[in-house]
Amino acid sequence: MGDVEKISRIKGETLSSEHYFQSLLEQAYMAKMLSDIQLEKIQFDCLSLLAKQTERYNSGDSSSIRVEEAQNLLASIMFTIGVWLKAYPNPDEAVAAVQKDGIYALYQNGRERIDQLLKSTKMLHSSIIGNLVQTKNVFYRSTIVDGIKGFFKRYYPEFAAQEIHITADYPVHHQMESLLGIEFIQKYLECINYENLFCAQFSAEDVHHLLCGYDEHYEQLLFNIYEPVLSAAIGCILSGGDVHRLEMAPSSIKILDDLFRGKTRTEIVEILIETVGQLITLLELTEPLKRYISDSLPKIAELIENAVRLQTLDRVFILPKYPENNTKLIFSFGEKMDDEKYRKILEEIMQCRYLADKKALIKSEIHSLADLEDILLDAELNEEETLSILSELNPAEIAALVKKYPMPSALDRYGLRESQIALCECLQKFLAALPVEQQDLMKQAVVMLDSIEE
Amino acid sequence: MAFELSLFGGALVEKQAVNEVMKCNDLTMKFGLVLTEVQALALVETRSFALKENGRIEFGGGVIDKIINKFCDSPYLSMHNYEETLHELLETFYYYKNETLDLMSDDDLIHYMKNAFDGICQGSLELLAGRELYKLARNLRYGYAPDYSDDTIELDEDEEDEYGGC
Numbered sequence: 213m214g215d216v217e218k219i220s221r222i223k224g225e226t227l228s229s230e231h232y233f234q235s236l237l238e239q240a241y242m243a244k245m246l247s248d249i250q251l252e253k254i255q256f257d258c259l260s261l262l263a264k265q266t267e268r269y270n271s272g273d274s275s276s277i278r279v280e281e282a283q284n285l286l287a288s289i290m291f292t293i294g295v296w297l298k299a300y301p302n303p304d305e306a307v308a309a310v311q312k313d314g315i316y317a318l319y320q321n322g323r324e325r326i327d328q329l330l331k332s333t334k335m336l337h338s339s340i341i342g343n344l345v346q347t348k349n350v351f352y353r354s355t356i357v358d359g360i361k362g363f364f365k366r367y368y369p370e371f372a373a374q375e376i377h378i379t380a381d382y383p384v385h386h387q388m389e390s391l392l393g394i395e396f397i398q399k400y401l402e403c404i405n406y407e408n409l410f411c412a413q414f415s416a417e418d419v420h421h422l423l424c425g426y427d428e429h430y431e432q433l434l435f436n437i438y439e440p441v442l443s444a445a446i447g448c449i450l451s452g453g454d455v456h457r458l459e460m461a462p463s464s465i466k467i468l469d470d471l472f473r474g475k476t477r478t479e480i481v482e483i484l485i486e487t488v489g490q491l492i493t494l495l496e497l498t499e500p501l502k503r504y505i506s507d508s509l510p511k512i513a514e515l516i517e518n519a520v521r522l523q524t525l526d527r528v529f530i531l532p533k534y535p536e537n538n539t540k541l542i543f544s545f546g547e548k549m550d551d552e553k554y555r556k557i558l559e560e561i562m563q564c565r566y567l568a569d570k571k572a573l574i575k576s577e578i579h580s581l582a583d584l585e586d587i588l589l590d591a592e593l594n595e596e597e598t599l600s601i602l603s604e605l606n607p608a609e610i611a612a613l614v615k616k617y618p619m620p621s622a623l624d625r626y627g628l629r630e631s632q633i634a635l636c637e638c639l640q641k642f643l644a645a646l647p648v649e650q651q652d653l654m655k656q657a658v659v660m661l662d663s664i665e666e
Numbered sequence: 667m668a669f670e671l672s673l674f675g676g677a678l679v680e681k682q683a684v685n686e687v688m689k690c691n692d693l694t695m696k697f698g699l700v701l702t703e704v705q706a707l708a709l710v711e712t713r714s715f716a717l718k719e720n721g722r723i724e725f726g727g728g729v730i731d732k733i734i735n736k737f738c739d740s741p742y743l744s745m746h747n748y749e750e751t752l753h754e755l756l757e758t759f760y761y762y763k764n765e766t767l768d769l770m771s772d773d774d775l776i777h778y779m780k781n782a783f784d785g786i787c788q789g790s791l792e793l794l795a796g797r798e799l800y801k802l803a804r805n806l807r808y809g810y811a812p813d814y815s816d817d818t819i820e821l822d823e824d825e826e827d828e829y830g831g832c
Contacts, residue, residue: 263725266725270768273772274763274771274772275724275725275728275729275772276717276722276723276725276728276760276763276772277724277768278721278722278723278768279722279723280721282723
């Protein structure tokens with residue numbers, strides 16, 4: 213019987229977490245807990261408080277203020293009062309406090325509560341900075357370290373308690389409640405903290421390889437790191453992979469696909485809950501972190517349901533990738549000849565009437581790809597001649613040239629010489645004329661060519 | 667739940683403002699300047715209009731009494747143009763509060779207006795609003811001193827040309 217809750221006349225879910233005080237007054241008025249006169253008095257008290265705050269805001273120098281600034285000050289007052297009223301166990305008690313304590317007292321209590329929140333959030337932030345996930349993702353660090361520091365620097369609860377100031381680009385996994393000011397930052401950091409705690413169960417290297425499987429250039433992507441890590445951990449348990457290393461065999465996707473195919477969202481959630489139970493035992497997670505993970509499951513179940521339908525389950529359960537093991541080709545363009553000698557050969561080639569003579573000269577005098585590249589750019593060859601010379605080269609040389617002269621975008625063209633653009637176009641034409649298999653091989657070779665020494 | 671900022675423009679507040687304006691008559695009487703209750707009410711209405719026009723809101727007594735107290739000893743004010751000038755001054759004041767980006771306090775702006783009105787403008791409201799306050803607002807926006815003038819620069823440039831220019 214101890215758990216029986218008092219029935220509240222105002223339902224908590226009808227109140228806005230963003231504009232709590234305003235929605236509380238609205239609901240209280242609708243529930244006839246506040247009369248017209250009481251409501252008018254509350255409004256007048258709020259505006260009197262606004263007048264007082266305006267005077268402080270202007271440091272007593274100005275009796276008037278812009279309407280927008282007055283609205284911001286009023287929003288700050290409302291938010292501050294709302295922060296205090298949220299601390300009451302139920303909305304009815306909050307309404308009783310509004311009637312009994314008066315606006316000034318509520319505002320003062322709210323200010324004290326915001327100061328406490330600010331202190332505790334700063335402490336949480338320091339602890340998060342000390343235990344960041346070691347990742348190269350730029351958004352993760354720039355938001356959690358620099359962004360939040362920027363918030364603390366600019367946050368001014370006296371006159372703008374409701375402001376967030378930053379955009380908090382890095383997304384957390386949970387759908388963030390609509391909150392303002394310090395409440396938003398506190399909630400955001402709490403989510404980040406839980407996600408960090410979970411990711412810290414795995415080595416930074418394993419997380420890095422997993423994220424490489426998500427995208428090799430994940431450093432520049434704006435995405436939540438916790439989601440693929442949690443999905444991979446669940447996938448490992450379900451398919452018999454190594455949870456501690458987040459490593460699944462390529463055949464695991466088939467196993468998972470068979471497991472989830474034809475299941476409803478509720479059935480998928482049930483499977484996930486059971487799996488997370490095993491995961492929690494394996495990783496020895498704390499109670500609040502368990503709750504956070506459990507709350508993440510409906511979203512993951514939704515992803516799985518869609519992925520099964522679209523046959524993209526490999527994008528939910530990511531297989532790790534090891535880019536350092538990729539084959540690398542290093543190609544040297546060779547040394548350039550003496551300038552004087554090059555000029556003579558170039559002049560001679562340009563004076564040749566026939567392509568056969570030009571090719572003969574190139575074959576006899578040019579011995580490095582670096583020199584050939586210069587000739588292709590400087591000898592004022594037409595398209596037909598260039599293509600003919602390219603046809604004499606071996607695939608590795610073509611790949612090296614394609615790597616150095618890819619098809620330029622419309623914007624890049626502005627920075628290139630006419631002869632460079634012509635060479636790019638000839639190379640693309642040359643590639644297009646090759647059989648499809650050879651084109652694919654050439655593309656692979658271009659990707660693998662990592663560094664070209666000149 | 668709409669919290670209307672206009673609640674502060676109610677009849678009670680207006681009446682209080684009219685009373686404050688009427689009290690100024692005690693001081694201005696010795697300069698031969700007196701406002702009737704109707705004129706005081708008109709001034710309060712002008713204040714409300716000017717505030718609304720300039721997107722501002724005012725709490726408390728406002729600046730009407732400050733303007734009256736400052737300007738009442740001006741040699742360019744008489745009973746013939748007293749009320750009309752006050753209306754103009756009020757509208758100009760709120761307009762330039764915005765234009766100066768609230769960088770000047772009420773007292774400083776009124777003081778500047780009075781000096782310019784009695785001095786260089788010789789009682790011309792057009793010169794006050796269109797030239798002197800315009801210059802002041804521009805100087806403040808560009809971070810110059812309030813009394814900074816472009817003429818000084820032109821003079822400096824001329825001097826440079828004369829002595830050191832090549």
